Amino acid sequence: MTNAVDKSKVPWWVSNLIVPLVNxxxxxxxxxxxxxxxxxxxxxxVKLIIYGSFGYLDGFAYTLYYTTNFVFTGLAxxxxxxxxxxxxxxxxxxxxxxxxxxxVAINVSFLPVPxxxxxAIAGAVVFGAAWAFIPAYLQAKRGSHVVITxxxxxxxxxxLMVFLLVDVIRDMKQMGPHTVALPxxxxxxxxxxxxxxFGIKIRYSPLNISFLLAIAASFFVWFLVWKTKWGxxxxxxGHNTQAAIYAGISPYKNIIIAMCISGGLAGLLGINxxxxxxxxxxxxxxxxxGFTGIAVALMGRNHPIGIFPAAxxxxxLYQGGSEVTFDMPNITRYMFVAVQGVIILFSGALENLFxxxxxxxxxxxxxxxxSV
Amino acid sequence: MEFLLDLASLVNSTLRISTPLVFAAMAGIFAERSGxxxxxxxxxxxxxxxxxxxxxxxxxxxxxxxxxxIVMCVSLSMLHGFASVTHKGDQVVSCVAINILIIxxxxxxxxxxxxxxxxxxxxxxxxxxLEITLPFADSLREVPIIGLIYxxxxxxxxxxxxxxxxxxxxxxxxxxKTSFGxxxxxxxxxxxxxxxxxxxxFAMRYKAxxxxxxLIAFAGAHLSTAVNANFFREMSxxxxxxxxxxxxxxxxxxxxxxxxxLLFGFTDALQIRLQGVELPVVGEIPVQLIQAIxxxxxxxLLAGFVGKAIAPNAIGQPYIKER
Numbered sequence: 265m266t267n268a269v270d271k272s273k274v275p276w277w278v279s280n281l282i283v284p285l286v287n288x289x290x291x292x293x294x295x296x297x298x299x300x301x302x303x304x305x306x307x308x309x310v311k312l313i314i315y316g317s318f319g320y321l322d323g324f325a326y327t328l329y330y331t332t333n334f335v336f337t338g339l340a341x342x343x344x345x346x347x348x349x350x351x352x353x354x355x356x357x358x359x360x361x362x363x364x365x366x367x368v369a370i371n372v373s374f375l376p377v378p379x380x381x382x383x384a385i386a387g388a389v390v391f392g393a394a395w396a397f398i399p400a401y402l403q404a405k406r407g408s409h410v411v412i413t414x415x416x417x418x419x420x421x422x423x424l425m426v427f428l429l430v431d432v433i434r435d436m437k438q439m440g441p442h443t444v445a446l447p448x449x450x451x452x453x454x455x456x457x458x459x460x461x462f463g464i465k466i467r468y469s470p471l472n473i474s475f476l477l478a479i480a481a482s483f484f485v486w487f488l489v490w491k492t493k494w495g496x497x498x499x500x501x502g503h504n505t506q507a508a509i510y511a512g513i514s515p516y517k518n519i520i521i522a523m524c525i526s527g528g529l530a531g532l533l534g535i536n537x538x539x540x541x542x543x544x545x546x547x548x549x550x551x552x553x554g555f556t557g558i559a560v561a562l563m564g565r566n567h568p569i570g571i572f573p574a575a576x577x578x579x580x581l582y583q584g585g586s587e588v589t590f591d592m593p594n595i596t597r598y599m600f601v602a603v604q605g606v607i608i609l610f611s612g613a614l615e616n617l618f619x620x621x622x623x624x625x626x627x628x629x630x631x632x633x634x635s636v
Numbered sequence: 637m638e639f640l641l642d643l644a645s646l647v648n649s650t651l652r653i654s655t656p657l658v659f660a661a662m663a664g665i666f667a668e669r670s671g672x673x674x675x676x677x678x679x680x681x682x683x684x685x686x687x688x689x690x691x692x693x694x695x696x697x698x699x700x701x702x703x704x705x706i707v708m709c710v711s712l713s714m715l716h717g718f719a720s721v722t723h724k725g726d727q728v729v730s731c732v733a734i735n736i737l738i739i740x741x742x743x744x745x746x747x748x749x750x751x752x753x754x755x756x757x758x759x760x761x762x763x764x765x766l767e768i769t770l771p772f773a774d775s776l777r778e779v780p781i782i783g784l785i786y787x788x789x790x791x792x793x794x795x796x797x798x799x800x801x802x803x804x805x806x807x808x809x810x811x812x813k814t815s816f817g818x819x820x821x822x823x824x825x826x827x828x829x830x831x832x833x834x835x836x837x838f839a840m841r842y843k844a845x846x847x848x849x850x851l852i853a854f855a856g857a858h859l860s861t862a863v864n865a866n867f868f869r870e871m872s873x874x875x876x877x878x879x880x881x882x883x884x885x886x887x888x889x890x891x892x893x894x895x896x897x898l899l900f901g902f903t904d905a906l907q908i909r910l911q912g913v914e915l916p917v918v919g920e921i922p923v924q925l926i927q928a929i930x931x932x933x934x935x936x937l938l939a940g941f942v943g944k945a946i947a948p949n950a951i952g953q954p955y956i957k958e959r
Contacts, residue, residue: 298741302748350728398935408938409884411675411728415877416931423928431922555736562729596754598743598869605737613719613730 270627278626280565283619284611288563291610295603303594316587317580323587325455325469327579332471332536334575335478337557339485340529342566346489347522348502353399353414354530355554356421357392361531363425364391365538366433366443366545373447380450385477385535392531393524395421400523404516410523418554429547441547452540472540474532478575481529482568488525498522530554552601556582559604562612578604644788646905652793652863654901655800656681656855656872660879661886661893662807663851667713668888669811670844671824671950675731676716677852678876679738680709684856686742689756689867690749692763701763702857709856710849712738717845721838724954735876743869756860756867765862767792794862796854801894803851808890820844824948827955837955855879874931881934888948896937904930 296306317327337354344351351357368387372380399413429441455471489495500508501518508515537549560578564570585600610617660677667674684705692701712734720727747754773791776783811817822830823840831837855875860867878900886893907929914920 298744302745304748350732352732402935402939406939408935408940411732412877412881412884412938413935415874416881416934419874419931420928420935423924423931427922427924430924558732558736594748596744596747598740598747598754601740602737602744603740605733605735605740608729608733608736609719613725613727613733614723616723616725 273627274623275626275630278623279619280570282626283615283622284563284565284570286618286622287610287615288607290617291603291607294606294610298599298602298606299595302599304592309588309592309595312588312591313580313584316584321459321464322466322469323583325466325471326586327576327583328455328475329469329471329536329541329579330582331572331575331579332475332478333533333553334556334560334578335482335572336532336536337530337554338560338564338571338575339481339557339568340526340554341557341561342564342568342571343485343489343498343529344522344526345561345566346495346502347498347518348505349400349403349519349522349526350411351396351399351414351523351526351530352411352555352558353396353417353527354533354557355550355552356414356418357395357527357530358533358537358550358554359421359425360395361388361392361528362534362538362545362549363428364388364531365534366446369446369450369539370444373450377450381452381539384450384539385532388531388534389528390531392534393528396523396527396530397520400520400527403523404519422548425545426547429545433545435544442542443544445544446539448543450539451543452535454540470541472536474536474540477532477535481532482572485529486568494518494521530557555601556604559608559611562608640784641788644784646902646909647789648792649905649908650898650902651789651801652797652901653904654897655794655797656858656875657879657882657897657900658800658804658894659796659851659855659858660876661883661897662803662890663848663855664880664883665807665811665888665890665893666820666844666851667848668883668951669824669948670820670841671827671948671953671955672717672720672841672845673727673731673952674716674848675728675877675880676712676734677879678872678874679731679735680712680849680852681856681859681876682742682870682872683712683738684709684853685860685871686746686756686856686867688853688857689759689860692759692861693757696763698759698763698765698857698861701861702853705857706850706853709853710846713845713849713852714842717842720954721841721845724956727952727954739870742867746867746869754869759861759865763861764865765794765796765857767794768798794858796858796862799854800858803854804890804894807851811890816843821948823955824950827950831955831957837957841955852876878930878934881938884947885937885940887946899937900930900933903933 299306299309316323318324340354341351364387365384369380369384372383395417399410399417402408402413403410426441433443434441435444452472452474454469456466456469459466497513498518500511500513501515505515533550533553538545542549556578560571560574564574581600581603585597588595589597660681664674664677687708688701688705691704692698716730716734719725719730743754746756750756770791773787777787811820819830819835819840823837827837859871879897882896882900883893885896907926910921910926911923912920
């Protein structure tokens with residue numbers, strides 16, 4: 265063990281940029297090893313990822329579409345994490361949030377379009393928050409660990425939604441487990457239509473104005489967590505519950521608020537997927553984005569400024585990854601689930617692996633410069 | 637008689653279905669009693685299932701598969717220890733990382749090695765564990781009551797079922813009656829006191845995690861080389877979390893955890909029985925809702941309608957040795 269360095273002497277960019285980057289590189293090296301074990305060439309895979317995500321405009325638009333989803337789920341995890349709560353139920357909250365989007369949108373579609381959108385966003389937030397409320401309440405009042413209850417709520421959400429999609433809200437004229445499509449007027453404008461205004465032709469891209477909503481959500485989270493009394497209380501409870509209680513802050517209230525905001529943010533995934541892409545509820549549409557949010561938040565150090573680039577990086581991995589699975593028969597999309605696990609391991613659990621060494625290295629170098 | 641036979645087969649399947657939960661709960665007791673949270677039971681169980689299936693397939697012997705699963709699970713437990721004991725990383729994050737990593741890696745490797753579906757090849761009878769018929773089970777079948785209990789309920793299980801229930805008293809004895817168990821519990825309750833007594837806190841936690849790895853490997857092997865004859869994607873289906881809930885419900889104690897595991901097993905057995913059955917009053921319950929019953933039960937049990945659960949005092953906190 266190296267001697268710990270005086271934290272105040274470590275420049276911010278060392279602890280917030282260099283250390284996370286080193287951890288990311290380590291994670292990617294381990295991931296390359298997995299690709300090698302699966303019998304493919306990791307360097308070729310990296311080339312395919314870069315081409316798939318940046319090489320052509322359609323691909324890049326896909327990257328930003330995935331980024332949108334990861335911003336929502338990443339912010340969701342981060343907000344709860346500031347209260348020391350592990351909301352790993354983003355998947356279920358997004359699923360139920362999507363139900364909210366659909367039910368609201370289909371019932372108010374006669375209203376002016378912007379109002380329908382606002383109501384649909386409210387539907388996503390309220391449904392997602394409601395799904396997070398029960399685990400939150402049980403954590404606050406009964407001490408039931410939120411990791412287990414939120415995971416269980418993912419399973420329950422999945423069962424409930426399949427039941428609804430098969431027996432209740434299915435498009436009865438079709439066989440597949442999905443609902444009828446929403447009226448075309450209320451679909452979110454897509455990047456394709458926008459690009460067409462400038463005479464740029466794109467074949468297909470799911471990217472839509474939800475991307476702007478993701479940016480707005482990032483600002484909202486930053487403001488909420490760092491600039492409001494609520495956010496301060498939430499962080500206080502997360503940092504030191506006993507001290508917070510002495511300061512007159514109720515942990516119960518804050519646990520519930522943090523989880524509900526978290527669930528609401530996860531619910532926004534439903535906006536991108538349903539108003540922007542599918543225009544109906546398709547069975548299993550959250551497709552693991554909720555879990556990826558954990559990796560995104562931990563890599564982005566739970567701050568919107570970090571979460572946005574982390575979400576973009578995962579967008580690259582997803583979009584580039586689909587290019588890889590297309591070209592390399594031995595690689596499936598599950599390989600990129602494993603990559604997420606490795607990234608969570610190195611940028612979350614093992615974040616202090618080389619931190620002391622790196623920090624003392626930079627502190628010593630900087631000191632030497634000063635003394636010269 | 638018809639009813640009794642039905643009941644016997646329900647109890648029989650309860651015993652079988654509870655087995656992986658029992659192993660996982662016992663594994664969880666070791667880790668958590670020593671002060672290390674272990675949500676990664678789920679991932680380790682899945683990894684064990686994958687490795688056991690692949691090992692049995694390549695070497696033609698399920699015991700070799702089981703051994704490889706044990707090695708792999710102990711390694712994963714050591715990884716968890718390396719991150720959360722040695723490097724004092726967040727224990728829950730470490731578990732979530734292991735779980736996501738393994739969901740991805742097992743399916744990705746199964747697909748890479750055995751084709752796109754992500755299944756391992758079906759094991760032949762030589763490559764898997766078979767049901768064991770206890771001695772005299774056939775001749776005792778006709779004896780009233782005893783025959784029913786012995787031949788219909790106790791006989792005809794996989795080796796893991798017997799091992800699982802034998803492990804409960806052993807775990808109880810080790811944790812509560814030996815000096816090793818006392819140290820494990822002490823490390824989980826008050827690590828600095830243990831340190832003062834000259835016992836290495838880190839070493840104790842690693843030892844507890846190693847035992848945890850061995851036990852959880854049995855749960856995975858049971859799934860892929862006994863009950864099923866291959867590995868398939870996410871086949872652990874939340875059992876690691878169910879077991880953890882059972883352990884918490886059982887207040888970190890083998891006996892009560894066993895009862896909770898049996899309760900889960902019974903609900904699951906009943907759930908399978910209820911599918912497609914017309915019930916009085918409510919009629920046929922949709923299958924998706926029936927399948928959700930074990931998960932709902934978990935939440936209900938965790939909500940602790942029988943009193944609040946009190947975890948080991950030092951759980952989740954990395955131990956920092958003062959200098």
